[in-house]
Amino acid sequence: MNRARLAALTRSPQFWPLAVLAALLAVNGLFNPGFFSLAWRDGHLYGALVDILNRAAPLMAVALGMTVVIATRGIDVSVGATVAIAAAVAATLIGGSLVIQDGQQTYVTRTSMPIALLAALGVAALCGLWNGVLVAVVGIQPIIATLILMVAGRGIAQLVTNGQIITIYYKPYFFIGNGYLLGLPFALWLVGALLALMAWLKHLTALGLFIQASGANPAAARLAGIDARTLIVAAYAFCGVTAGLAGLMISSNVKSADGNNAGLLLELDAILAVTLGGTALSGGRFSLRGSVLGALIIQTLTTSIYSLGVPPEVNLVVKAVVVFAVCLVQSPQVRALLTGRRLAAGG
Amino acid sequence: MCARRSRAHAFFTDDPRPVTSDTAPALLELHGLHKAFTGVAALVDARLSLRAGEIHALMGQNGAGKSTLIKVLTGVYPPDAGTMRLAGQPIRPGSPQQAQALGISTVYQEVNLCPNLSVAENIAAGRMPRRWGWIDWRAVQRSARSALERLRLDIDPGRTLGECPVAVQQMVAIARAVSLDARVLVLDEPTSSLDETETARLFEVMRTLRDAGVAILFVTHFLDQAYAMADRLTVMRNGRTVGEHRCADLPRLALVEQMVGRSLDAGDLAARRAAASHPVPLLAARGLGRRGSVEPMDLDVRGGEVLGLAGLLGSGRTETARLLFGADRADHGTVTLDGRPLVLHSPRDALRAGLAFCPEERKTDGIVAELSVRENILLALQARRGVFDHLGAAEQQALAQRFITLLGIKTADAGMPIGQLSGGNQQKAILARWLATEPRLLILDEPTRGIDVAAKQEIMDQVLKLCDAGLAIVFISSELGEVLRTSQRVVVLRERRKVAELGLHEGHDALDEQRVLRIIAGADAPAPARAGAAA
Numbered sequence: 001m002n003r004a005r006l007a008a009l010t011r012s013p014q015f016w017p018l019a020v021l022a023a024l025l026a027v028n029g030l031f032n033p034g035f036f037s038l039a040w041r042d043g044h045l046y047g048a049l050v051d052i053l054n055r056a057a058p059l060m061a062v063a064l065g066m067t068v069v070i071a072t073r074g075i076d077v078s079v080g081a082t083v084a085i086a087a088a089v090a091a092t093l094i095g096g097s098l099v100i101q102d103g104q105q106t107y108v109t110r111t112s113m114p115i116a117l118l119a120a121l122g123v124a125a126l127c128g129l130w131n132g133v134l135v136a137v138v139g140i141q142p143i144i145a146t147l148i149l150m151v152a153g154r155g156i157a158q159l160v161t162n163g164q165i166i167t168i169y170y171k172p173y174f175f176i177g178n179g180y181l182l183g184l185p186f187a188l189w190l191v192g193a194l195l196a197l198m199a200w201l202k203h204l205t206a207l208g209l210f211i212q213a214s215g216a217n218p219a220a221a222r223l224a225g226i227d228a229r230t231l232i233v234a235a236y237a238f239c240g241v242t243a244g245l246a247g248l249m250i251s252s253n254v255k256s257a258d259g260n261n262a263g264l265l266l267e268l269d270a271i272l273a274v275t276l277g278g279t280a281l282s283g284g285r286f287s288l289r290g291s292v293l294g295a296l297i298i299q300t301l302t303t304s305i306y307s308l309g310v311p312p313e314v315n316l317v318v319k320a321v322v323v324f325a326v327c328l329v330q331s332p333q334v335r336a337l338l339t340g341r342r343l344a345a346g347g
Numbered sequence: 348m349c350a351r352r353s354r355a356h357a358f359f360t361d362d363p364r365p366v367t368s369d370t371a372p373a374l375l376e377l378h379g380l381h382k383a384f385t386g387v388a389a390l391v392d393a394r395l396s397l398r399a400g401e402i403h404a405l406m407g408q409n410g411a412g413k414s415t416l417i418k419v420l421t422g423v424y425p426p427d428a429g430t431m432r433l434a435g436q437p438i439r440p441g442s443p444q445q446a447q448a449l450g451i452s453t454v455y456q457e458v459n460l461c462p463n464l465s466v467a468e469n470i471a472a473g474r475m476p477r478r479w480g481w482i483d484w485r486a487v488q489r490s491a492r493s494a495l496e497r498l499r500l501d502i503d504p505g506r507t508l509g510e511c512p513v514a515v516q517q518m519v520a521i522a523r524a525v526s527l528d529a530r531v532l533v534l535d536e537p538t539s540s541l542d543e544t545e546t547a548r549l550f551e552v553m554r555t556l557r558d559a560g561v562a563i564l565f566v567t568h569f570l571d572q573a574y575a576m577a578d579r580l581t582v583m584r585n586g587r588t589v590g591e592h593r594c595a596d597l598p599r600l601a602l603v604e605q606m607v608g609r610s611l612d613a614g615d616l617a618a619r620r621a622a623a624s625h626p627v628p629l630l631a632a633r634g635l636g637r638r639g640s641v642e643p644m645d646l647d648v649r650g651g652e653v654l655g656l657a658g659l660l661g662s663g664r665t666e667t668a669r670l671l672f673g674a675d676r677a678d679h680g681t682v683t684l685d686g687r688p689l690v691l692h693s694p695r696d697a698l699r700a701g702l703a704f705c706p707e708e709r710k711t712d713g714i715v716a717e718l719s720v721r722e723n724i725l726l727a728l729q730a731r732r733g734v735f736d737h738l739g740a741a742e743q744q745a746l747a748q749r750f751i752t753l754l755g756i757k758t759a760d761a762g763m764p765i766g767q768l769s770g771g772n773q774q775k776a777i778l779a780r781w782l783a784t785e786p787r788l789l790i791l792d793e794p795t796r797g798i799d800v801a802a803k804q805e806i807m808d809q810v811l812k813l814c815d816a817g818l819a820i821v822f823i824s825s826e827l828g829e830v831l832r833t834s835q836r837v838v839v840l841r842e843r844r845k846v847a848e849l850g851l852h853e854g855h856d857a858l859d860e861q862r863v864l865r866i867i868a869g870a871d872a873p874a875p876a877r878a879g880a881a882a
Contacts, residue, residue: 205737206729209718213726217715223674223706224780225698225730284717 013278016329017293020276020322021300028304035307045183048307056299057187058083058246062266063273063291064194065242068235070274071215072228073283074135074142076236079243079270081153082127083263086247088160090120091257094170107170121244127153128240132233150267157259165258168251177253187249191292194242198288211235216284269298276326297326373432374399374562375420375451375531380429382415389415390426391586397531397562402553404577404594405566408606408660408825412586413566417533420564421453422446433531452524456536460520462509467491469508470523494526495519497559498552514545521552525561532556533564538572539661550576568661569842570599570868584608600861603868606659607827629819630689630702630788632671634680640666642844643679648788653811653820655834657827658867663843664823665707668790671821672704673697684787698731703781707792707823709770713777716766720758721747723765723776728783750779755805771802778806782813789813790821795829807833827867831858839866 009015028048029035038047062079069076093116094109109116127149134145168174179186202208214221214228221228246266251257275281276297277290301322305315328334373396382390390412397403407413418424420431422440431438433449440446443453460469467487476486491504500518508516517537524532534553538546553576557563567573573580574594582590582605590597590605628647636643641663648654656664669675671682673691682689689700697704706712715723724747725738732738738746747761754775758768765776774794781789791810795803811833814820824830830837836850837858847866849857 206732206734209722209726209729210734213715213718213722216717217711219712220715221726223672223694223704223712224727225695226726227693227695284715 013287014290014293017276017278017290017297017326020326020329021293021297024297024300024304024322028300028307031308040183043183044180048303050185052296052299052303053188054185055303056295057185057191058249058263059266059269059273059299060191060292060295061194061242061246061249062239062270063277063295064191064198064288065239066267066270067274067277067279067286067288067291068198068211069142069239070271070279070281071211071283071286072232072235073215073218074232074235075271075281076128076131076146076239077143077267077271078127078131078146078149078153079239079246080263080266081150081157082124082240082243083247083250083266084157084257084259084261085127085153085160086120086124086244087251087257087262088157088166088259089123090116090173090248091166091168091251092160093119094168094173095166107172109170113170113172117248120248121241124240124244124247125237126240128237128243129233131240132236135236136229136232154259157257157262161257161259163259165256167256173252174255175252177249177251187253190245190249194245195288195292202288207231212284212286215286270295272323273298276323297322373397374434376430376432377416377420378430378432380416380419380431381427382419382424383427389586390419392588393429393583393586394588394591395420395564395581396591397564398579399530399562400557400560401578402557402563402565402576404573404580405564405583406568406570406573406580406602406606407583411583411606413583414535415586416583417453417535417564417566420446421451421533447527447529450528450530451533452527452529452531453533453535454517454520454524454537456539460508460516460523462507462516464508465504466495466502466506466508466511466519467504469519470494470504470526472523490526491522494522497525498522498555500552512545514541514548517541517545517549518552521549521556525556529561531562531564533566535566536568537565538567538569546572568659570602570659574599582606599868600865603659603864607825607864607867630671630682630684631686632680632682635667635670635677635682636679637666637670637675637677638679640675640843641670641840644838644845646671646838646845648819648821650787650819651814651817652836653814653822653834655830655837656821656823656840657830657837657863658840660825661843662840662867664840665792666843667840668704668792668821668823671697672702672790674704674706695730698727698784701784701787702790703727703784703786703788704790705774705777705781705792705794707796709773709777714765714773717764719762720751720756720765720768720776721761724750724761724779724783727780731784746783750776750783754779754809771806775802775806778809786818788819788821790823792823793825794822795824795826827860827863831860831863834858837863839863841867841869 025035032048035048038045038049040046062083066076066079093111094113099106099108111119131146131149134140134148135142138145175186176190177187181189210221210226210231213224214226214231218228243263247263250262273294274291276294277287277292279286279290301319305318310318375395375397377393377395380390380393381388393412393416395405395416405413405416415424419426422442422445425439425441433451438449440449440451446453461472464472470491471487476483476490478486488504495502495504498518498521500522502511502515502519508519511519521532521534537549541549553563553565565573565577577594579591579593580597580602581588582592582602584606592602627649629650630646630648632644632646634643635646644667646654646667656667658664666675670677671691673693673696676692682691684700689696691697694704710716715726721743725743728746729738744761750756751758751761756768756772756775756779758772765773768776778794789810794806794810807829810820810822822830822833836848838845839847839849846869849863851857
């Protein structure tokens with residue numbers, strides 16, 4: 001084996017998350033022979049892999065937004081609450097009921113769907129803006145600043161829904177979380193578009209450079225003429241929008257909005273996904289692909305725990321062990337130890 | 348034997364007034380201390396001798412090695428070589444705690460006590476008197492009160508420390524240090540955050556302690572305070588102890604000369620002096636100042652001219668530079684560029700106007716360590732172009748390569764993280780960052796500090812070449828010789844105000860080193876141009 005090439009490969013930031021994901025998939029394939037099979041039915045692609053991707057979509061969206069916030073040295077623990085608020089706004093505005101008109105069944109909304117969607121995303125952006133202003137203008141520590149909305153947000157969501165779980169009766173809305181486009185779940189297309197947009201902003205505008213510079217060394221970035229305050233506010237607002245998008249996917253998928261439970265603890269999974277993907281919580285360099293990988297690891301883990309019949313009691317323990325293992329191999333010391341040993345064994 | 352030898356060595360090479368044989372024995376003797384950090388020497392044969400019952404000032408410029416010496420003395424760093432003796436016994440403290448146990452206590456510039464605890468708790472922290480396993484709060488109060496009384500301080504021990512003024516906090520820190528039965532008390536820039544009356548109060552406490560037999564090492568950059576308080580002083584430069592003197596024997600001028608060093612040669616002055624600068628100022632500041640930072644001053648900077656800012660550490664050089672660049676917001680005065688008013692609310696405004704600023708602290712304010720050399724170089728240019736006017740990959744590479752070649756930056760390739768480069772090459776990259784914006788005015792704050800001699804020369808050559816091409820430069824350096832060799836005009840700052848402006852147009856020896864030294868030291872009134880021309 002070519003040692004130099006192997007060493008270069010293991011040093012790439014996405015190597016270990018990818019290896020872990022591959023290992024998880026392999027374990028699944030071992031215990032479940034049909035795991036990798038894909039089938040084409042009614043113009044849709046079916047299979048366990050598609051299912052994992054589909055279920056991971058909201059987490060991927062939130063993790064992508066979280067990546068930007070973490071790159072600015074911040075953190076946003078309110079995304080779960082923002083998911084609930086966006087879901088509540090969308091569900092309340094759409095509502096929907098089945099009406100028989102002239103002997104025909106038709107779906108009627110309270111507000112037209114595009115307006116409802118824009119309103120939900122707009123409210124989510126406002127939530128993010130609030131966080132950003134608290135962090136960058138008022139100067140509150142990010143974890144405390146976003147904790148405010150994390151706690152209050154659930155209350156706001158319940159105020160919007162009057163404390164009820166709102167069920168949605170409007171078929172076109174279900175397309176966001178359940179529909180298929182060109183054979184693939186529509187939610188995946190949304191995440192793909194989000195990733196493409198962010199990759200464009202990161203690499204083909206100066207945003208990536210500015211965010212990484214002001215995250216890695218705020219004082220130097222300021223003296224170089226970068227307006228970190230506006231950047232940070234924008235990062236939180238953007239993170240809010242991605243949470244809003246996730247809120248639409250989730251409420252559409254379960255056809256209801258639950259102010260109490262929608263997106264519960266999603267913030268922790270999102271932070272975890274970003275960390276697993278190799279973006280440091282200390283800010284600076286960030287990886288969008290890494291965060292998507294991190295979200296996929298978390299969802300694959302959840303899915304395989306269920307499908308392998310691991311008792312629900314030990315579910316969280318297994319999850320913790322895998323996460324611990326990934327964090328370990330991400331640490332430079334352990335990585336040096338691992339690659340050193342492997343090379344020695346290989347040679 | 349060591350102590351005896353050091354007395355024989357009391358003559359230091361460029362010491363004009365060596366300490367004549369003094370009878371009092373030294374309580375603390377540091378001899379031949381060496382300390383290097385990853386190859387960079389911080390202390391070279393540093394020495395210090397402290398006597399019981401004296402206040403001893405430790406003087407030196409930025410990077411002279413004062414803090415390293417203190418950290419070695421108090422056990423923060425182990426020395427690479429050298430001996431330390433306390434009352435004749437060799438010591439080698441491995442930690443600040445061990446140093447404290449030996450009787451060496453330190454009060455740092457920034458009070459490092461717990462603001463949320465009471466005065467008494469702070470004094471007793473870490474060694475609370477106990478009774479049957481429980482903290483004896485009455486004894487805590489009692490010992491705190493007696494510690495404060497020893498210093499004749501009237502402070503309520505029950506008060507929360509954070510509610511007290513900074514000066515009082517400083518006193519409490521000293522009370523704590525002294526209550527540890529300190530024989531040696533190190534005060535690191537204790538007056539830098541105090542006003543006049545508070546300073547006077549601190550001095551009283553210092554005198555009380557001195558009379559009680561404590562040896563006090565007083566680190567300060569205020570000449571007046573050193574002369575007012577100290578019995579003897581030690582001067583450091585570039586990690587070496589360059590002199591030990593009785594204050595009464597050492598004129599200010601000689602002290603400043605030892606601190607800033609002599610210029611090596613005055614030969615290349617003439618060539619530079621000939622260069623004609625633009626008659627109309629490019630940038631003119633009128634009454635520019637900021638409360639608590641620098642007093643309002645007038646400054647003119649012309650194209651094709653190097654304006655040097657000279658003065659000691661703490662004289663307001665960096666603060667002035669930051670005001671000119673909008674890094675700190677001025678609360679006084681106006682700035683005009685080309686005669687048009689210029690509003691400087693942030694570095695962004697300065698960047699847009701064509702100003703550039705290489706800050707003093709390369710690591711904290713200059714480089715973005717984890718980004719590549721290329722990204723570091725193009726950062727300011729991209730910031731000026733904005734988010735969407737993005738430099739393409741090819742353009743980025745060409746730009747970075749151009750400056751890597753131009754300035755001779757030694758790096759494997761432009762994609763290497765800048766944190767892995769040596770200090771000199773990092774400094775060149777930061778210079779490149781600003782040159783890439785094609786500035787009209789470049790402010791250089793200690794651009795040659797902490798880098799090797801060759802890189803120093805290359806950077807200065809490059810800067811002067813640009814100046815000849817019409818760039819206006821504001822140059823700050825702790826090395827007076829460097830400032831005088833480079834500048835056509837020099838503004839001298841002392842105690843946060845402009846005290847003189849000297850220019851070559853006044854005559855070729857207007858920038859005479861002795862004359863500038865006198866002004867820096869405050870040894871005579873800032874003589875007008877006549878003095879230079881007449882000589």
